[in-house]
Amino acid sequence: MLKIFHQIFRTGIVTEPLDPAEEAKVTLTGSALEEEVKKRFGGSVTIRLVDAGSCNACELEISAINNPIYDCERFGIHFAASPRFADLLLVTGPVSRNMEIALRRTYDAMPSPKLVVAVGDCGYNGGVFGCSYASLGGVGNVLPVDAYIHGCPPAPSRILNGILKAIRKI
Amino acid sequence: MNGKIQNLIRDITGKGAVSTDASVKGAIACEVEKTAFSQAARILKEAGFRLMAEWASDETFFGRGYAVYAAYNDGSDYLVIKSALPPGEPSFPTLTRHFQGAYRLERQIDSLFGLTPAGHPDLRPWIKHEDWPAEAYPLRKSFAASTAMPRVEREYKWAKASGEGVFEIPVGPVHAGIIEPGHFRFQAVGEDIINLETRLGYVHKGIEKRFESLSWDEAARLSGRVSGDSTVAHAVAFCMAAEEASGCVPTDRARYLRAVMIERERIANHLGDIGAICNDTAFAFLHYQFSILREKVLRTNLRIFGHRLMMDRVVLGGVSADITGEGVAAVLAELNEVSGEFERLVRIYEDSPSLEDRVFGTGVLTPEAANALGVVGFVARSSGQKLDARLQNPFPPYDRFVPRVPLLRSGDVHARAWVRIEEVRDSFRLVKEMLGELPGGPLASEWVRPLPEQSGFSVVEGWRGEIVYWVQCAPDRGINRCMVRDPSSMNWLALEQAVRGNIVPDFPLCNKSFNQSYSGHDL
Numbered sequence A: 001m002l003k004i005f006h007q008i009f010r011t012g013i014v015t016e017p018l019d020p021a022e023e024a025k026v027t028l029t030g031s032a033l034e035e036e037v038k039k040r041f042g043g044s045v046t047i048r049l050v051d052a053g054s055c056n057a058c059e060l061e062i063s064a065i066n067n068p069i070y071d072c073e074r075f076g077i078h079f080a081a082s083p084r085f086a087d088l089l090l091v092t093g094p095v096s097r098n099m100e101i102a103l104r105r106t107y108d109a110m111p112s113p114k115l116v117v118a119v120g121d122c123g124y125n126g127g128v129f130g131c132s133y134a135s136l137g138g139v140g141n142v143l144p145v146d147a148y149i150h151g152c153p154p155a156p157s158r159i160l161n162g163i164l165k166a167i168r169k170i
Numbered sequence B: 001m002n003g004k005i006q007n008l009i010r011d012i013t014g015k016g017a018v019s020t021d022a023s024v025k026g027a028i029a030c031e032v033e034k035t036a037f038s039q040a041a042r043i044l045k046e047a048g049f050r051l052m053a054e055w056a057s058d059e060t061f062f063g064r065g066y067a068v069y070a071a072y073n074d075g076s077d078y079l080v081i082k083s084a085l086p087p088g089e090p091s092f093p094t095l096t097r098h099f100q101g102a103y104r105l106e107r108q109i110d111s112l113f114g115l116t117p118a119g120h121p122d123l124r125p126w127i128k129h130e131d132w133p134a135e136a137y138p139l140r141k142s143f144a145a146s147t148a149m150p151r152v153e154r155e156y157k158w159a160k161a162s163g164e165g166v167f168e169i170p171v172g173p174v175h176a177g178i179i180e181p182g183h184f185r186f187q188a189v190g191e192d193i194i195n196l197e198t199r200l201g202y203v204h205k206g207i208e209k210r211f212e213s214l215s216w217d218e219a220a221r222l223s224g225r226v227s228g229d230s231t232v233a234h235a236v237a238f239c240m241a242a243e244e245a246s247g248c249v250p251t252d253r254a255r256y257l258r259a260v261m262i263e264r265e266r267i268a269n270h271l272g273d274i275g276a277i278c279n280d281t282a283f284a285f286l287h288y289q290f291s292i293l294r295e296k297v298l299r300t301n302l303r304i305f306g307h308r309l310m311m312d313r314v315v316l317g318g319v320s321a322d323i324t325g326e327g328v329a330a331v332l333a334e335l336n337e338v339s340g341e342f343e344r345l346v347r348i349y350e351d352s353p354s355l356e357d358r359v360f361g362t363g364v365l366t367p368e369a370a371n372a373l374g375v376v377g378f379v380a381r382s383s384g385q386k387l388d389a390r391l392q393n394p395f396p397p398y399d400r401f402v403p404r405v406p407l408l409r410s411g412d413v414h415a416r417a418w419v420r421i422e423e424v425r426d427s428f429r430l431v432k433e434m435l436g437e438l439p440g441g442p443l444a445s446e447w448v449r450p451l452p453e454q455s456g457f458s459v460v461e462g463w464r465g466e467i468v469y470w471v472q473c474a475p476d477r478g479i480n481r482c483m484v485r486d487p488s489s490m491n492w493l494a495l496e497q498a499v500r501g502n503i504v505p506d507f508p509l510c511n512k513s514f515n516q517s518y519s520g521h522d523l
């Protein structure tokens, strides 16, 4: 136990302020009703993530926003295990044919109003995987998307900025 | 070729003459009659070889039909056995009776090529989900990549268990955490798992088919996205296979930098996963501490190589990112800092009885099961199998910087965590030593496309284990076929074995300790 306390004091607070430079790499599609979103999600937002066919690198960077350096919880952002509690659906990857139904069902299980944010170049237009017999391309081909966070993969600070922008917090 | 292999090939071909296939580079290759395909497996098994990969290729554009291939390894040499399938006979003898690891590889060949492994015990589709049209065989040349795929009504037949108190728990494809999708079906009695069946294929996005439509440079980019957490190792494996086929020799500096990046990728992933294993025992403190270290490593990657995960830094003929003298100093300073912190955290790991209680004896994969299934990577090394591509057939600079490969036999969650702790330590050492002797010279050699029909075989030890590629050049000097075998393709079956008899709430911990790639498996 002493070692743990010692390590906690050695580490101190490592959380960094948000880097605003990343904001430009986010596209809002404007489909969300600004006031409504502000009113409902102003304080906090609960996220359900669905990997709809990613290479898994986008997941690595999304996981990283939970680490003490980015600490997404300080902005009221947290991840839920069930879509029933979620306000925002974060989607990575091109939508694979084999994930299409699961993605739609997750979206349908979420209460309204809800937002959809696509993470990564794949989520935007299919990225390197394109469209094919197995890939339906970008998330926009399957669900109404409110914001795209570009990059391959986008860095954690950009993902965090993108989510905050989507809920009109910045 | 040594005498042992020569004699074996003579046994296999049975004619006295050694018929090797010179179009395959990077391995010893020989072609046998279709009927001898499984006999070869038996002979090689008796001689102590293991099956590494099995795949098919549509060779219509060379004026032939289909061919099946199997790759074997005896701890040093790589041997590829090929059989051409006569026209109108879309089947081949199964290897499953000799090697259990062929089980899903052959279901995959059956599903995606429509070539039947005769004698295979279970021909349910794999990767191809039940709602695909039955006649859709995407890896055939006659199938256009853009073919629309309507959904059809069909059912997947799950393994069933019955009896008093037996119930089923279906999980997924969407899981609770920030992870990839897959379906797990448990049969349990009370809390005890009596059987687990996994079904994957959810993130199948047509990667192998897509390779065939890309230029070589684009293909290298795609290989770096087969499994994003292993972007460097996959890109190196693809480039090495392509370079074998073309005869292009990467520069010395490039080889060193590739190895430095492979080891840094190992460090970053192991750091994240050791923490995540702790998290699954509800020891969040270590999880956060390890994630800080991982973040430090990724930031140095960004500063030195221009990308946090080092994507697209490996290119055909070499690498695209250099390191300056200052960069070397920065990496060494980071290593010192991170390794010091790492040792402190390891001491906390060792000192935590509550953690110990969860990881020791949980999710055991016995050495016998590991051997029978043909598992690879840290999973194999935690279950007594001394397998490491950096040792079995070392490519430069691993011939000079020999990894000290840890080996445990207990095969439990702790073993898989501890092997990775030891590997992090060794990778710290390897990176230091390699950077200390980094040769000068250009970053890349000039890339030339291979000649038609030439193919290259390569094996790279990524952080997860052995990655195998085989790339075959088309008549127009594009890509005719690119076979990808991620370590996960061999290791998923082992998870099913390891969780039997454990309790359902320990499944996430077991799963995390294997941490297989869904994307690398589903392709």
Ligand code: SF4
Residues within 6 Å of the ligand: A053, A054, A055, A056, A057, A058, A092, A093, A094, A119, A120, A121, A122, A123, A127, A128, A151, A152, A153, A154, B225, B228
């Ligand atoms: S955007 Fe890039 S990192 Fe993200 S899933 Fe696609 S290929 Fe992977």
